[in-house]
Amino acid sequence: MMGADATDRGLRLEGVRIERAGGATLLALDLAVAPGEVVAVMGPSGAGKSTLLAAVMGTLAPPFALRGRVTLDGRDVTAAPPERRGIGILFQDDLLFPHLSVGENLAFGLSRRVRGRAARRAAVEAALAEAGLAGMAGRDPATLSGGERLRAALMRTLLAEPRALLLDEPFSSLDQDRRDRMRRLVFARATARGLPVLMVTHDPADAAAAGGPVVRLGAG
Amino acid sequence: MRARALPAPAGRGARLRLLPAVPLLTVAVLTVPVGAGLLGTALPAIGVMPALGHAAPGLGPFRDLFAWPGLADALRLSAVTGLAATALALAVTVAILASWSETRAFGAIRRALAPLLSVPHAAAAFGLAFLIAPSGWAMRALSPWATGMERPPDWLVVQDPWGLALIAGLVAKEVPFLLLMSIAALGQTDARRAATVARSLGHGREAGWLRAVFPRLYAQIRLPVYVVLAYSMTVVDVAAILGPTTPPPLSVQIVRWMNDPDLALRLRAAAGAVVQLALVAAALGLWRAGEAGVAALGRAWVRSGRRGPRGRGPAALSLALAGLAAGVVLAGLGVLALWSVAAFWAFPDAAPEALTLRSWARHGPELARLLATTGAIAGLAALAALVLAVGCLEAETRYGLSIRRGGLWILYAPLLVPQVAFLPGLQGAFLTAGTTPGLVAVTAAHLVFVFPYVFLSLGDPWRAWDARLATVARSLGAGTGGVLWRVRLPMLLGPALTAFAVGFAVSVGQYLPTLLVGGGRVATVTTEAVALAAGGDRRAIGVHALAQTGAALLPFALALALPRLVWRNRRGMQDA
Numbered sequence: 001m002m003g004a005d006a007t008d009r010g011l012r013l014e015g016v017r018i019e020r021a022g023g024a025t026l027l028a029l030d031l032a033v034a035p036g037e038v039v040a041v042m043g044p045s046g047a048g049k050s051t052l053l054a055a056v057m058g059t060l061a062p063p064f065a066l067r068g069r070v071t072l073d074g075r076d077v078t079a080a081p082p083e084r085r086g087i088g089i090l091f092q093d094d095l096l097f098p099h100l101s102v103g104e105n106l107a108f109g110l111s112r113r114v115r116g117r118a119a120r121r122a123a124v125e126a127a128l129a130e131a132g133l134a135g136m137a138g139r140d141p142a143t144l145s146g147g148e149r150l151r152a153a154l155m156r157t158l159l160a161e162p163r164a165l166l167l168d169e170p171f172s173s174l175d176q177d178r179r180d181r182m183r184r185l186v187f188a189r190a191t192a193r194g195l196p197v198l199m200v201t202h203d204p205a206d207a208a209a210a211g212g213p214v215v216r217l218g219a220g
Numbered sequence: 221m222r223a224r225a226l227p228a229p230a231g232r233g234a235r236l237r238l239l240p241a242v243p244l245l246t247v248a249v250l251t252v253p254v255g256a257g258l259l260g261t262a263l264p265a266i267g268v269m270p271a272l273g274h275a276a277p278g279l280g281p282f283r284d285l286f287a288w289p290g291l292a293d294a295l296r297l298s299a300v301t302g303l304a305a306t307a308l309a310l311a312v313t314v315a316i317l318a319s320w321s322e323t324r325a326f327g328a329i330r331r332a333l334a335p336l337l338s339v340p341h342a343a344a345a346f347g348l349a350f351l352i353a354p355s356g357w358a359m360r361a362l363s364p365w366a367t368g369m370e371r372p373p374d375w376l377v378v379q380d381p382w383g384l385a386l387i388a389g390l391v392a393k394e395v396p397f398l399l400l401m402s403i404a405a406l407g408q409t410d411a412r413r414a415a416t417v418a419r420s421l422g423h424g425r426e427a428g429w430l431r432a433v434f435p436r437l438y439a440q441i442r443l444p445v446y447v448v449l450a451y452s453m454t455v456v457d458v459a460a461i462l463g464p465t466t467p468p469p470l471s472v473q474i475v476r477w478m479n480d481p482d483l484a485l486r487l488r489a490a491a492g493a494v495v496q497l498a499l500v501a502a503a504l505g506l507w508r509a510g511e512a513g514v515a516a517l518g519r520a521w522v523r524s525g526r527r528g529p530r531g532r533g534p535a536a537l538s539l540a541l542a543g544l545a546a547g548v549v550l551a552g553l554g555v556l557a558l559w560s561v562a563a564f565w566a567f568p569d570a571a572p573e574a575l576t577l578r579s580w581a582r583h584g585p586e587l588a589r590l591l592a593t594t595g596a597i598a599g600l601a602a603l604a605a606l607v608l609a610v611g612c613l614e615a616e617t618r619y620g621l622s623i624r625r626g627g628l629w630i631l632y633a634p635l636l637v638p639q640v641a642f643l644p645g646l647q648g649a650f651l652t653a654g655t656t657p658g659l660v661a662v663t664a665a666h667l668v669f670v671f672p673y674v675f676l677s678l679g680d681p682w683r684a685w686d687a688r689l690a691t692v693a694r695s696l697g698a699g700t701g702g703v704l705w706r707v708r709l710p711m712l713l714g715p716a717l718t719a720f721a722v723g724f725a726v727s728v729g730q731y732l733p734t735l736l737v738g739g740g741r742v743a744t745v746t747t748e749a750v751a752l753a754a755g756g757d758r759r760a761i762g763v764h765a766l767a768q769t770g771a772a773l774l775p776f777a778l779a780l781a782l783p784r785l786v787w788r789n790r791r792g793m794q795d796a
Contacts (some may be wrong), residue, residue: 019310059691062620082694083702089695091688098792099710109696142791160734 008074010034011056011164011196016070018048018055026051027217033164033196038187039201040207043060043217047202053166054219056198057089058082072080072164077164088162088195090186094149094168096141102128102152103137109156127155131185147178158193165190167199171206183209223795235574240619245742246671247630249608253646254637258497260645260652262491271651272483278341281491288488290467299467299503301383305390306507310445312391313398315538317437318429322412325539330403332546336396338772339549339723340729342750345389345461347552350559350758352385355567372567379464386463390452392545398444404680405440409433412711423527426534431522435515442511443628447635448508450500454638456749457731469638470496478644478736489644494613496523497641504636530684553769560762587745587767594728594744594771596702597654597659601666602723602775605674606716612675613682614704617690631675634668643736650737657739665733666726672722681715711793713786717779725772745771 014030018024027048033039043049055066059082066111070078096105106124114123121137128134131151141149150170157165170186171179187210190197199210207214267278275594284289351358355372362371378385386553411433418428431716438445454471461470468476470492477489490783560579562572580587645663674691686706693703709716731746749764787793 054691056690057695059694081699083697083699084692085695088696089691091692093688095686095689095709097689097691097693097711099787099790100712108693108698112697140792141792156696162695 015068020137034193038197038210038212058188086163088157089166094153111159223234255308257642257646259649265494285491294470305451305452309394318426319535338725346765350555401444598727605671608684609675665737670723679721715782721775721779724775
């Protein structure tokens with residue numbers, strides 16, 4: 001960890017193997033995602049795409065078990081709880097917390113390093129404006145359109161200042177037109193922050209738009 | 221350098237280690253009282269009761285019990301009322317589900333369940349008695365124009381020697397319970413598609429449902445059905461109100477012996493409790509054998525290929541039966557309310573001469589004290605149960621310490637083992653331990669019966685919660701505690717309050733635990749109302765039974781209203 005240099009930067013999966021109880025291997029993978037790079041993982045349903053993300057996230061549950069190492073910017077996070085990994089995640093659904101306002105959702109993610117009520121509110125407002133949601137902090141998430149909610153979810157994730165981003169079929173709930181715009185927004189924001197992005201999808205257009213390497217998991 | 225934050229502060233680690241112990245603690249809360257109570261009942265039954273100077277074991281108490289001339293009748297009443305009430309309640313439940321599940325009308329039936337279920341057994345029993353007694357409201361409504369009667373007839377309608385009124389009262393209260401348990405179970409049985417397939421193969425609605433869905437449903441509601449059987453055989457408060465008196469069902473007689481000033485009768489009561497337990501076990505065995513018989517008949521019916529009736533006749537019948545069950549409870553409450561504000565009310569009149577608040581004013585001060593005690597016990601028991609239930613479910617979420625098949629039997633143990641079989645022993649155990657009977661002991665005893673319902677009520681919504689929300693919250697920096705307190709519990713506010721209300725209502729309705737564990741020193745609206753049964757002061761009974769119902773229903777109303785108020789600006793929380 002002391003020797004973190006340029007080659008350690010980004011998200012790395014070293015000798016990662018996900019096993020079912022009993023020892024059968026679901027998938028085995030070596031992978032390096034450089035900062036600002038989007039790696040797409042593709043494969044049929046049941047190939048273990050979402051399980052792979054759970055392993056990287058640290059939420060892998062029985063009957064699955066993880067072997068190998070997950071490192072982020074040179075730090076081994078394999079044993080760290082999800083909240084100490086510095087990894088953000090976006091799902092197909094926005095998963096905004098329905099009991100909080102849009103602004104409170106963003107503040108939930110906003111890093112503790114932003115101190116003071118006024119500063120925190122300003123940071124939330126700025127993030128909303130960046131996603132074209134200016135003035136929506138007080139709104140009930142349920143009153144936003146699907147695209148607006150996904151953008152709010154993206155900004156909530158980014159406000160937590162993650163050092164890597166996971167995407168789990170993030171655009172499949174949108175129609176074709178919104179999907180393109182959302183893709184551009186997500187990839188642009190992630191690249192601007194130099195985040196390594198690991199995306200699982202079964203839409204080849206997602207992988208093509210990402211413009212990065214594509215990893216195919218075996219047929220399940 | 222960036223690995224700085226990993227070692228957890230000590231306090232946090234200590235708190236985390238508590239949680240895995242909660243399921244174990246809960247198992248102890250459920251099983252220790254039942255086990256200690258059974259032991260405390262078994263010892264006096266074989267003549268060991270040092271407090272009374274009996275130390276040598278022997279069969280004296282059983283000889284004494286078998287010499288009691290009412291025993292055969294008491295046993296028959298317990299078995300017949302229990303089996304008949306359970307069979308009828310299950311039949312009505314199945315008839316409603318077969319005809320009406322997956323229809324639009326079912327939504328209305330479903331919404332009527334929770335309030336019906338929370339009406340305490342004793343209040344429902346009083347209501348039924350006030351309806352069907354010879355001088356009850358039904359007879360008044362028909363007299364004298366239809367019956368020609370100017371004086372109430374000398375018929376033994378309530379407390380009839382066959383226990384028919386008792387069976388009717390039990391069926392009316394158990395149908396909503398079995399329906400609610402069935403609806404929860406249907407969600408896990410793929411019922412809709414199975415029923416559709418059956419109908420596409422030419423089976424009528426009811427016949428198709430019975431053959432395609434019912435077997436799977438029954439496997440899921442078997443334990444609740446056993447609970448109904450064990451409860452119906454051994455219930456004390458309902459039997460004291462609606463059941464025959466000379467002799468009463470065995471459970472009522474056991475409580476009479478327990479409360480007799482002659483302490484020697486405690487030994488006979490203990491022997492009776494052991495016999496009651498054996499009778500319930502035998503009835504459960506008989507029921508289990510009956511299940512196999514019905515299954516064999518059902519298979520033959522399926523093989524025969526008969527398609528069953530197509531019309532809506534069975535549907536109309538089942539709705540009428542369900543309406544009767546619900547109507548009896550609601551009309552009974554109405555008559556109770558009328559009596560509580562009745563001035564002079566002569567026999568054949570359908571309504572009192574005038575309405576007055578005199579009865580409420582007379583019982584008001586005492587009622588306030590009773591309600592305070594009732595509310596304190598119920599509030600504490602339901603709160604403790606909710607905390608334990610959340611702890612168990614959170615432990616399940618975090619560590620996979622889930623309640624499986626064996627755990628389910630532990631959960632149901634306090635409901636399957638008759639109260640009258642282990643509460644007398646628990647009373648003895650408390651006395652031996654030197655604990656003064658009082659609010660704490662009674663609340664602890666209530667918790668045993670409250671917890672299973674709270675846990676069952678909260679479990680389904682808890683597990684149905686989208687776990688990806690937890691993943692998102694943790695990726696945003698929230699720890700497991702943050703997920704619980706800031707996301708999961710606020711989102712589950714409605715189900716948590718409902719579970720609390722269920723527990724509160726269960727506690728309000730408890731009669732025997734309050735009476736026996738309280739040693740007669742703790743009085744609630746329920747113990748007072750049941751004590752009034754013998755006296756026959758209808759105005760006092762009306763006031764107390766209504767107060768009891770109100771105490772059980774009010775938390776339900778709050779549980780419905782509060783989340784709507786708190787989350788009024790959150791549309792995504794409205795259907796939660």
